[in-house]
Every structure is written in C-alpha cells, then in structure tokens.
Amino acid sequence: MRSCAGPRHARRPVPTLLRSIYLPRSTDAAAFAMATYGIPLLVLATTHSAALTGLAFALEWVPRLVAFAFAGMLVDRHGTTAVLRTASAGRALVVLAASVILPTQAGGHGATLTVMLLAALTGILSECSYIAAETAGGAAGRQAGARAHRVQSALLGIDQVATLLGPALAGLLLDWAGAAAMLGVIAVFSLLTSMLAPRESHRAKPAAPLPVLQGLRTGWSVLRALPTLSWLVAGLTVSNLAVGLLQAATPVIVLQQLGHSTADVGLIWSAAAVATLIAVAVCRRSIDRFGLWLVGAVSATIAAVACLAVSFADTYHTYLALIAVLMAGEGGMTVVLRTVRSRLIPADVFGATLSLTILLLLLPFPIAGVLVATVPPTQLGHLITLCAALQALSLTAAFARLRTAPALRARCL
Incomplete structure (x- = not known):
C-alpha cells in the first residue's frame, strides 16, 4: 500500500x-x-x-x-x-x-x-x-x-x-x-x-456572447490601444500587397515572359518555403542575441530590397532566387509579428483581435488579384516596382516608429 x-x-x-x-x-x-x-x-x-x-x-x-x-x-x-x-x-x-x-x-x-x-x-x-x-x-x-x-x-x-x-x-x-x-x-x-x-487549463470567458460586429469592434479597440502592434500590422499589410501581387503574377511572368512551365512555378514557391524555414531558424537564435527590433528591421530591409529587384529579373533562376530571399525576409517579420502579438494582446480578447489582424493582413491579396487581372501583362513589371516602393516606404515608417517601442527593444534571453 x-x-x-x-x-x-x-x-x-x-x-x-x-x-x-x-x-x-x-x-x-x-x-x-x-x-x-x-x-x-x-x-x-x-x-x-x-x-x-x-x-x-x-x-x-x-x-x-x-x-x-x-x-x-x-x-x-x-x-x-x-x-x-x-x-x-x-x-x-x-x-x-x-x-x-x-x-x-x-x-x-x-x-x-x-x-x-x-x-x-x-x-x-x-x-x-x-x-x-x-x-x-x-x-x-x-x-x-x-x-x-x-x-x-x-x-x-x-x-x-x-x-x-x-x-x-x-x-x-x-x-x-x-x-x-x-x-x-x-x-x-x-x-x-x-x-x-x-485542453485549456484556464480561460477567461466574456460575460455575454459577443456578436460578430462587436467582436470586430472589440478587436479594433484593442488594436488601437496597442500602437506597437498597430504600426507593425499596418506596415505588413502594405507589404502584403507587394507579396500578393507577386503570388498572383508569378504564373504569368514565369509562363509568358520567362518561357518556363507550370512545374517551374511550383518550384519557386517550394524554394521560397525552404528559404523561409531557414530564415525562421536564424531569426529564432538572432532574437535571443539582438532583440526583436533589430531582427525585424533587417528582415524588412531584405524583403524590400529583394522585392524592388524582382521587377528587373530577366531570367528564371534570378527570379526564383529573389522570390526566395523576399519570402525569407517576410518569414523573419512574421516571427516578430507573432511574438509581439502573443505578448501584447490580452488573453480574454485574443481571438477577436487575432481575427482582425489576420483579416487586415490578408485583405491585400484579393486586391492584388484584381490588379493582375486588370493590368496588361507587359505592364506588370512597372506595377511590381510601384508596389515594392510602397512596401519599402511602409516598412521604413513602421520600424522607424517602433525603434523605441518597449515590446521590441528588450532582448529575449
């Protein structure tokens, strides 16, 4: 016994x-x-x-x-x-x-x-x-x-x-x-x-069921009350317009302008996924040493430079390499966003605020599809350059504003 x-x-x-x-x-x-x-x-x-x-x-x-x-x-x-x-x-x-x-x-x-x-x-x-x-x-x-x-x-x-x-x-x-x-x-x-x-061990429940619109209003109120998260989401939302444009335009560019096959289109995104995995692993260790802001700012710079260069790529392999570098930079910024989001959003409204931030981040993708559908294929390079410039400006403004943000200054040890 x-x-x-x-x-x-x-x-x-x-x-x-x-x-x-x-x-x-x-x-x-x-x-x-x-x-x-x-x-x-x-x-x-x-x-x-x-x-x-x-x-x-x-x-x-x-x-x-x-x-x-x-x-x-x-x-x-x-x-x-x-x-x-x-x-x-x-x-x-x-x-x-x-x-x-x-x-x-x-x-x-x-x-x-x-x-x-x-x-x-x-x-x-x-x-x-x-x-x-x-x-x-x-x-x-x-x-x-x-x-x-x-x-x-x-x-x-x-x-x-x-x-x-x-x-x-x-x-x-x-x-x-x-x-x-x-x-x-x-x-x-x-x-x-x-x-x-x-299984959830602890969970705070709202006193009464929240309607959908109230959930969006709640998420918007929380987002407005967190300027660090707001600036980061705003910068990445504009950045996603350039990323979405490239995702929508890549089949046209690879097939019609670079003369490659649909299998080569898939290879581009496989290479991008591998580059993102490497970037995530590097960022995980780099954040421990250098902090969130520096890793985020470097990732944003890499993504912006690669996106600006994409419109000038004249060979398939150059295009593939630049897309992979771009998505690696996006992966680094995503690690920063997820970390800030998990730290700052209160637990009892996390779902509503998370839904709103993801909705804002994904809205540029259908817009990018409309742009690709309406702009002649010969003008896609100019459109990509314009969106890349907007991306660079938005990310520069966001990370310049966040340079002194406490949530991004502290190192993660």
Whole structure:
C-alpha cells in the first residue's frame, strides 16, 4: 500500500508543447495546405475548366476572410478546444462526403456543384480551425514569457513545412490514387487534429456572447490601444500587397515572359518555403542575441530590397532566387509579428483581435488579384516596382516608429 498516493488527476503528466501545441498544429496545417492547394486541382480535374478552377480558389478564400470575424468570436466564447475539435471534425465529414458523392457523378453540373461547395465549406472550416490553433499558440507564447519568440518561430516553421509538403502530397495523391485518396488523407489529418486538440487549463470567458460586429469592434479597440502592434500590422499589410501581387503574377511572368512551365512555378514557391524555414531558424537564435527590433528591421530591409529587384529579373533562376530571399525576409517579420502579438494582446480578447489582424493582413491579396487581372501583362513589371516602393516606404515608417517601442527593444534571453 502506498502511503503518499495523491488524487488521480494530480498524477497526470503536464502536457508538453509538442503534445499540446505542435502536434495538433502540424496535423491542422497539413489538412489546411492540402485543402487550399489540392481542391483547386480537384476542380480542374473534375471540370477541365481553368475559369472554374480560379473561381474555386476564390470560393476558398472569400469565405475564409468572412470567417475570421465569427471564428474569433467563437474562440473567445467557447474556447480553442471546442472550436478546433468541431471545425476539424466538420472538415473531415465534408471531405469524406465529397469523396463518396463524386464517384457517383460522371462530370456534369452535379460534379461541378459538389467540388465548388467543397471549396467553400472547407475554406470556412479551415479558417475556424486555424484561428483556434493560432489562439492556442498565442496562449503558449504568453506562458513562455521571454522565450515566446521560440514558440512562435516553431509554429511558423510547422506552417512552412506544411506549405512545402502539403501541395505536393495533394497533387501526387490526386494524380496517382485519385480524388478519394486525396480527400481521405485530408480527412485523416482533420480527425487527428480533432483528437489531439489541446485542453485549456484556464480561460477567461466574456460575460455575454459577443456578436460578430462587436467582436470586430472589440478587436479594433484593442488594436488601437496597442500602437506597437498597430504600426507593425499596418506596415505588413502594405507589404502584403507587394507579396500578393507577386503570388498572383508569378504564373504569368514565369509562363509568358520567362518561357518556363507550370512545374517551374511550383518550384519557386517550394524554394521560397525552404528559404523561409531557414530564415525562421536564424531569426529564432538572432532574437535571443539582438532583440526583436533589430531582427525585424533587417528582415524588412531584405524583403524590400529583394522585392524592388524582382521587377528587373530577366531570367528564371534570378527570379526564383529573389522570390526566395523576399519570402525569407517576410518569414523573419512574421516571427516578430507573432511574438509581439502573443505578448501584447490580452488573453480574454485574443481571438477577436487575432481575427482582425489576420483579416487586415490578408485583405491585400484579393486586391492584388484584381490588379493582375486588370493590368496588361507587359505592364506588370512597372506595377511590381510601384508596389515594392510602397512596401519599402511602409516598412521604413513602421520600424522607424517602433525603434523605441518597449515590446521590441528588450532582448529575449
């Protein structure tokens, strides 16, 4: 008989970051990346229409932008565990239903409607799971204190690995095993996320449910009250216009102007993901030694110079290298943003404020798509130069304003 046996719950091991944060984030990021890039491929394979493929991509992202508002409200009201489990399980059910329905529809309007609904529904559910996983990561960063940047850089690394491997895995499965296999793997990753969702030990709840618009107003009020975060978000929002423009214009530039293939377009973003992973690892150690501001300012300078040089690239390999350098700089700034965000935003309104900041950061992407659609391909170089100049000005203003900000001056030891 043991004389010092405590209550059963007291003997449970404390969950590690790997089990409680990194594993569910990895499975969710894998499902997110496979759905984002694989479902448009599925639309193309089903409908054989480039126009519908582009529309499907829009149907994934437009609901995601709308979902940010109520996703943050749901997280603040119900907590990360409930939202992550529900959204992931819902995504699994949706893709499994599509994998059963599609083989019964031999083309035609029924198959088109199925894949388009699949794109819209997975977009909404993926955004809800992402906000929940990001909120859990923010809480882990707050608990880490001065080492918050290490948690955030690890989460960013997970996202980049998923971005590197997810599209390739989706395309490979679709090509060699068919739509059912690809959708089945997305479902497996989604179910794993639902099962691995971290339990919350403490969570402050609002006194009453917040409507969506009130959640946005709450996030806006918090953002205005945090000038350090406001300046950083503003600078990165303008920077994302240049990044989004390059993402939208790269197929046109690589295929029509540089004379390469669609596979070479994919290689560019794979190289960019690898460069971002290296940059995240470097920034993680550099922040310990030099602090957030210096690492952020250097990353911003690298991104701005590379973006300005892209419009003058006249060979594929030069273009690839500059895009990789640009995304490495963006990766460094993202580590800084995530660290500042996890330190400054109060826990009880983190979901609403996180949703607003992500919404602001993603708004330039559809604008960039409209610009590429309306500007003649021969003028894209001038448009990229203009947006790169705006990026350089905005980042210079932001980091000059943040030079004395306490949240960025302290070193993380």
